[in-house]
Every structure is written in C-alpha cells, then in structure tokens.
Amino acid sequence: MSFTVNKLTVRSSADLVAAVPYLLGFHPSDGSIVVIASRDRRVVFAARGDLPTPAHLLGEFTAHLVPVVQRQQPITDLILVGYGTPEHLDPALRIVGDALTTAGLKVREMLRVTEARIFSLTCNDPTCCPADGTPFDPTASLVAVQATVAGLVARPDRAAVARCFTAGDSACDSIRGATDSATARMEAVAAIGSAAVFEAGVLAVRDALRQHDNGVRLSDEEVAWLSVLLTDRPVRDLAVDLTQPHDQHITFWAEITRRADTPLVAAPATVLALTAWRSGDGALAVMAAEHALQVDPGYQLAHLVLHALQAGLPPTAIEEAITRTHRTSTRNSDTADEQE
The missing domain is CATH 3.40.140 (Cytidine Deaminase; domain 2)
Incomplete structure (x- = not known):
C-alpha cells in the first residue's frame, strides 16, 4: 500500500x-x-x-x-x-x-x-x-x-499539537501594548471608510506573508496590526485567499495565533485551521478551530470549519463559501463608500 x-x-x-x-x-x-x-x-x-x-x-x-x-x-x-x-x-x-x-x-x-x-x-x-x-x-x-x-x-501527542499555536502568559503581555496602538490606528483608518480598511489589510497580509517566506520574523507591532485588521471579515477572507496550503504558511499562521493578543486570536486561529485542513493536517485544523471557539464561542467561520471537519467534508466546501462571501462583502464595501 x-x-x-x-x-x-x-x-x-x-x-x-x-x-x-x-x-x-x-x-x-x-x-x-x-x-x-x-x-x-x-x-x-x-x-x-x-x-x-x-x-x-x-x-x-x-x-x-x-x-x-x-x-x-x-x-x-x-x-x-x-x-x-x-x-x-x-x-x-x-x-x-x-x-x-x-x-x-x-x-x-x-x-x-x-x-x-x-x-x-x-x-x-x-x-x-x-x-x-x-x-x-x-x-x-x-x-x-x-x-x-x-x-x-x-508529534508526541495532541497536547504537542496545541503548543505550536498557543502562547504563554509572557507572550500575551508583550503584545498588549502594541495591540492598543494598533486598535487606535484601526479606528483612524475605519473613519475614512471600509475601502481604506480593506486596502490596509491587503498591504498588511501580503507584506507579512512575504516577510515570513523570506525568513523575517514579524515585530510585535506588525503582529498586532495584522491581528487587528483580521477582525474585519473581508480582510480575514482575503488572508484565506492569499494563504497557500503548505508548511511555511501553516507555520506563519501558527505564529500569528500564538503571538496575537488573546481577544483577537479567533481570526488567525481560524485561518490556521483552514490552512492546515487544505494541507491535509486534520488534527491541527480541528484543534485550531476549537481554539478559536474557546476564545470567541460565537465565531461563525470557526463553527463552520469545525462542523465540516467533523462531518468529513472537503475544504473546498468552506473555501467556495468564503469566496462568495468575500466577493459580496467587497461589492457591498465599494457601494457603501460610493454612497458616502
């Protein structure tokens, strides 16, 4: 065999x-x-x-x-x-x-x-x-x-899988100040309009993935800014689109999930779950989705991913839904900005 x-x-x-x-x-x-x-x-x-x-x-x-x-x-x-x-x-x-x-x-x-x-x-x-x-x-x-x-x-056991994307208290403390600054920056960008948030998200996601692919570790400020931007659903869905199903990007999203301030973990953990799922690592995908829901029990995409994994569905079932939602959200964002 x-x-x-x-x-x-x-x-x-x-x-x-x-x-x-x-x-x-x-x-x-x-x-x-x-x-x-x-x-x-x-x-x-x-x-x-x-x-x-x-x-x-x-x-x-x-x-x-x-x-x-x-x-x-x-x-x-x-x-x-x-x-x-x-x-x-x-x-x-x-x-x-x-x-x-x-x-x-x-x-x-x-x-x-x-x-x-x-x-x-x-x-x-x-x-x-x-x-x-x-x-x-x-x-x-x-x-x-x-x-x-x-x-x-x-890995030795399931606990070892979790350790690759969960942080210790010291790691959480080190990111908190950077996240406060990133949140204030996000509020300023959001005041301009949803298109400005999306544009900032495009730049941040692409730059972060490029740096990681080149072996450059993101600073706390960059991790904080990315994790704050991921709270915007179109930016999160874009991150899913730009992420490739290979080990480098699994490692990237595991790092972002591990380093993000706890209240913002759900989005990167769900992107990690989807990336692991597409790469064939079902154990990591399930545990990352569960981790997202531990932080935010109402996080809808994590629920969808976990249910699909438990039902044995292929990742394309979720990817297609995200693509449709992303296109609709982008069109609605453009329309809203025009109305402004």
Whole structure:
C-alpha cells in the first residue's frame, strides 16, 4: 500500500502502524480508534476518535463515524487500528467494524496496538499473526525514515499539537501594548471608510506573508496590526485567499495565533485551521478551530470549519463559501463608500 501524499510505502501491518502517527500528525494515545480508508491501495482518509466511556455511548460514536467515512467515497476498503488493552479495545473494534460493514463498507483488517505489539482481530494464521502479537519498533520502520525525509512530523501527542499555536502568559503581555496602538490606528483608518480598511489589510497580509517566506520574523507591532485588521471579515477572507496550503504558511499562521493578543486570536486561529485542513493536517485544523471557539464561542467561520471537519467534508466546501462571501462583502464595501 502507498499513500497518495509523499509516497510512503507500506508492506506490513507494522509499517501501517508506524505510518499512523504521520497520517494523523501525532501519536495516538491509549483509548484511540483510527479509521484508515483506502482507494485502490492508496490511503485517502484517516481519522481518529477517543473510545467513549461509558461503553454504552459507543452507539453514538459509530452513528457519527459511519456517515463521515461514507462521504469519502469512492473507497475500496477500510482498516481499523485501536490502541490499548484487549478488554477495552477488542469489543469496541468489533462493534465499529460491524457498523461499517452493515453500512456497505468493506473492513479489510482490524488491528490492536498494545504497548509494542500488534494484534490482528481479523487474521487467525499464526504464521503471520501470532496469538501473542507481532513485536514492532516504529522508529526502526522504513516508513518512519521515509516520513522524516519527506518532512512529515509525528508529534508526541495532541497536547504537542496545541503548543505550536498557543502562547504563554509572557507572550500575551508583550503584545498588549502594541495591540492598543494598533486598535487606535484601526479606528483612524475605519473613519475614512471600509475601502481604506480593506486596502490596509491587503498591504498588511501580503507584506507579512512575504516577510515570513523570506525568513523575517514579524515585530510585535506588525503582529498586532495584522491581528487587528483580521477582525474585519473581508480582510480575514482575503488572508484565506492569499494563504497557500503548505508548511511555511501553516507555520506563519501558527505564529500569528500564538503571538496575537488573546481577544483577537479567533481570526488567525481560524485561518490556521483552514490552512492546515487544505494541507491535509486534520488534527491541527480541528484543534485550531476549537481554539478559536474557546476564545470567541460565537465565531461563525470557526463553527463552520469545525462542523465540516467533523462531518468529513472537503475544504473546498468552506473555501467556495468564503469566496462568495468575500466577493459580496467587497461589492457591498465599494457601494457603501460610493454612497458616502
């Protein structure tokens, strides 16, 4: 089996398990169930969920999971990988597998990872799937080497994903004064008209991305000005349009989210979520959208992104809506300025 992106080649169950953290972006913890969907032996979708407790909530878990997987069609087969003890995982894996099969999906293999051993719930051949499991060392796998060479990262856990875009108290303190000045500047520009705000946003977003692409770190004043401008929806939507789905721009928006004054985090965190989503980093996308909503529970675009991610929709579903909204907002802005 080979992955569509970066052509990581999987030749065994051990290789597949070693690849999972690179598919997700982090190492799954015990209690995780991972669903991997393939199309003609190429992985096209991977998702992770926490096994619900108490166990009777597993029905709700599968009711949500099945339609998400079905939306990835066409797919040819699925692999389930669970992490934890057999008492906890084996019954759950079988229930999830049965639900997917009942929905018309082919579950090719179910694996459980317990400590450093892999157990198959679908293979009874002791020559390839011994009862005491197959030992594996993920760091020694060829997949891990290929992933490292390709620049893929498997963070230790979900908390490590969050640390790339969340700030400490000292970082928040250092930006506050710059944000106050940027807010006053924004008020002066807004008094001229919405077109002036948008023009300032175009210049700020393009200049910030250019500096980052050239390896220049933005000053606190530049971060503050950009984060204040992003509170204007047309500017935020322009930022989405100008951002490219690659690692450099993920790093850029993670930095802006981490350094922005807390009340202004929702917009850059949502742009980060969209950029990560378009780049195939679903874990980072979900956590960035959740972070935006922690700061501003009513932030509509973050809600839309999170719901779309949870439903397994492609990022184009949101991008098209943003493009339409951005064009409408721009036209309305021009009309308002003419009326002034």
